[in-house]
Amino acid sequence: MTVPSRSLVLNAFIYPAGHHEAAWRYPDSEPHRVTDIKLYQEIAQKAEAAKLDAIFFADAPVLDENIRYAARHRLEPITAITALAAVTERIGFIATASTTYCDPYNLARLFASVDHISGGRVGWNIVTTSVDRAAANFGLEKHPVHADRYRQATEFVDVVTKLWDSWEDDALVVDAESGLFAETDHIHPIEHKGEFYSVQGALNLPRSPQGRPVYVQAGSSDDGRAFAARTAEAIFTAHQSLESAQEFYADIKSRARGQGRNPDHVKILPGLSPFIASTEAEAKALEDKFNNLIQPAFSLQQLRRIIGVDLSGADLDAPVPKDAVDATRARAAASRHQLVLDVIDRENPTLRQLLHRLAGARGHKVITGTPEKVADWIELWHLSGAADGFNIMPPYLKGGFEIFADEVVPILQRRGLFRLDYEGKTLRDHYGLPRPESLYTAERNRKASA
Numbered sequence: 001m002t003v004p005s006r007s008l009v010l011n012a013f014i015y016p017a018g019h020h021e022a023a024w025r026y027p028d029s030e031p032h033r034v035t036d037i038k039l040y041q042e043i044a045q046k047a048e049a050a051k052l053d054a055i056f057f058a059d060a061p062v063l064d065e066n067i068r069y070a071a072r073h074r075l076e077p078i079t080a081i082t083a084l085a086a087v088t089e090r091i092g093f094i095a096t097a098s099t100t101y102c103d104p105y106n107l108a109r110l111f112a113s114v115d116h117i118s119g120g121r122v123g124w125n126i127v128t129t130s131v132d133r134a135a136a137n138f139g140l141e142k143h144p145v146h147a148d149r150y151r152q153a154t155e156f157v158d159v160v161t162k163l164w165d166s167w168e169d170d171a172l173v174v175d176a177e178s179g180l181f182a183e184t185d186h187i188h189p190i191e192h193k194g195e196f197y198s199v200q201g202a203l204n205l206p207r208s209p210q211g212r213p214v215y216v217q218a219g220s221s222d223d224g225r226a227f228a229a230r231t232a233e234a235i236f237t238a239h240q241s242l243e244s245a246q247e248f249y250a251d252i253k254s255r256a257r258g259q260g261r262n263p264d265h266v267k268i269l270p271g272l273s274p275f276i277a278s279t280e281a282e283a284k285a286l287e288d289k290f291n292n293l294i295q296p297a298f299s300l301q302q303l304r305r306i307i308g309v310d311l312s313g314a315d316l317d318a319p320v321p322k323d324a325v326d327a328t329r330a331r332a333a334a335s336r337h338q339l340v341l342d343v344i345d346r347e348n349p350t351l352r353q354l355l356h357r358l359a360g361a362r363g364h365k366v367i368t369g370t371p372e373k374v375a376d377w378i379e380l381w382h383l384s385g386a387a388d389g390f391n392i393m394p395p396y397l398k399g400g401f402e403i404f405a406d407e408v409v410p411i412l413q414r415r416g417l418f419r420l421d422y423e424g425k426t427l428r429d430h431y432g433l434p435r436p437e438s439l440y441t442a443e444r445n446r447k448a449s450a
């Protein structure tokens with residue numbers, strides 16, 4: 001194993017009350033603060049002090065049907081990160097927004113605005129939305145099928161990219177002496193007409209400090225991998241084994257290379273939810289405490305959402321019913337569905353054990369142990385070609401994140417795996433990504449050199 005040329009990427013992935021489904025019931029959790037922006041400002045400032053790359057916010061345009069048993073309400077993330085940018089200076093912010101249920105022009109303007117406000121510290125987590133019920137919130141009779149959503153997403157990102165590039169970097173002149181405010185030949189209507197969208201443009205905002213916000217993507221299906229290889233600059237993924245993570249890592253890097261991209265400019269970031277304590281026994285007791293707080297009705301509903309089978313009548317302490325699960329294999333197109341099947345095949349758990357496995361982080365890796373054990377695991381995956389970094393998923397807030405920042409990050413810094421200080425000001429700087437040239441500048445330069 002050799003040390004990569006760049007340090008780890010570490011994002012703090014924030015979820016209402018915490019990533020364990022019973023987090024809100026844990027005594028040190030703060031579920032009453034889910035809509036308190038000061039909570040997230042405190043976390044952002046703590047993460048910035050630890051020199052993390054970014055704060056990551058998931059989102060969905062629908063109320064989770066499991067609100068009866070867990071904290072599943074949330075602030076709209078683009079709005080929230082504007083407030084976080086105001087109390088920080090360097091840390092980045094990644095907000096999720098759907099290509100299925102947003103408008104390209106409005107979304108381009110929102111992200112460009114917050115990139116200006118933050119000084120270039122913003123990323124867009126591009127999702128197509130997997131929740132069928134979202135359709136009814138937007139006047140649609142049904143949710144588009146998986147392949148159609150990705151086809152629409154491809155065009156959506158193309159439109160947004162053109163809008164972000166529609167002002168060339170030198171378009172804004174502001175020369176009071178000559179009276180020239182903007183070079184209009186360098187502001188371009190995009191004149192897009194496609195299968196899903198017709199957008200005239202240009203954007204009513206100059207190019208942002210990063211040129212474009214960082215493109216982030218979550219999804220490991222075949223469609224998701226193809227989309228990521230073309231578009232994503234950071235990929236949030238879920239893996240339970242080193243071998244699975246290595247396969248995904250190698251595949252995405254190869255696909256990106258096949259698209260003519262530099263694979264170093266596509267960061268692979270698995271999710272990691274750590275239960276941390278001074279000893280192994282204490283950490284295991286902490287995880288057990290959380291798992292003993294789960295509501296089986298909630299957990300079974302989560303499992304049904306992932307694999308499409310209702311096991312609510314099954315014996316929790318008997319092995320997972322193989323007949324029912326085997327019937328789902330042919331339609332396991334979604335990456336999380338396949339991940340659950342792999343756990344069942346590999347470990348033959350009881351239904352209760354499977355629910356506990358998924359309760360911690362919905363299929364992402366859960367590590368239980370001392371700060372040194374967590375750091376060892378991160379180092380192994382990073383140096384074994386499995387990850388460029390990680391999205392850290394605290395089991396509860398704020399304490400579940402604070403112990404990682406206070407106890408694990410210093411170990412990674414001492415080992416030379418993570419930065420001691422920020423070297424740049426933008427999220428692209430943190431990730432080691434180039435500032436992209438405007439599509440229109442590139443085209444003008446090509447014509448000039450022809």
